[in-house]
Amino acid sequence: MANGPYLRVRVLGAAAGGGFPQWNCACACCTLARAGDPRASPRTQDAIAASADGERWVLLNASPDVLRQIAASAFLWPRAPRHSPVVALALCNGDVDHVAGLLSLRERQPLTLAATGSVLSGLFERNVLLRTLQRFPGQLTRVPLSLGHATTIAGLSITAHGVAGRPPIHLRGVVAPRPEDNVALEIAAHGRRVLYAPAVASLDGLPSLDAPDVLLFDGTFWSSDELVAQGLAEARAEDMGHLPVQSSLGALAAARARRKVYVHVNNTNPILVAGSRERLAVEAAGCAVAFDGMELDA
């Protein structure tokens, strides 16, 4: 890392919805993790923390595990009787595994929430529970993100890029799908750039994967038929809005990013197991599999 100010990036949770192990799953990976096998470290549900100064942090996605993630991260602990270094959140989409943590961040703490208009309306016009974050003026300041336009929050430049995906399951049939339902977030500060894309259904329309200092990419499934082959579900990866690692690995191998990391990894994905054939293929392509607590400062 060069001298001078830098962009702090930490993985709070590396697993997809359900976490790892998942409470109701005894697939091969979950069984290893539950047994305490050192090859299969447990992981909480998808979220990243970023900061331009180490004092004010922005959470990228509000994981259902956010309280455990804060408890495990000293840099997110309060520094006064009523205080939090967490000043804002930015959302990639309205999926439950990316928004449920909002309900755990009440306790009269002022926060800024940045997301696209369709994600904000899905949250606040379709959901009375989130009124708990509107108990007093200034509790939650909503910042709409327009696709392709940078917004500065706590010294971080945040840009949402629309990527192929699916609207949240709970909104299907309720609202019409829109291009801003699912975004990759580009975070920049001090001339460093991070691209965080935990849900990508297709490489078409993606912003360039070249030259961000850190690329965090959808690692939900290894193969299209992962859940089908294991008898766990009937949907293919692409039907669930996730390009399998097998289909993105070539593009990531060719990308000129300094660190290339798969995030949002589903508990069924064999890349979670150190030394597996699939993990070795990821590592041979110059990529890594995220784990909770991973430091990716740029």
Ligand SMILES: [Zn+2]
């Ligand atoms: Zn499992």
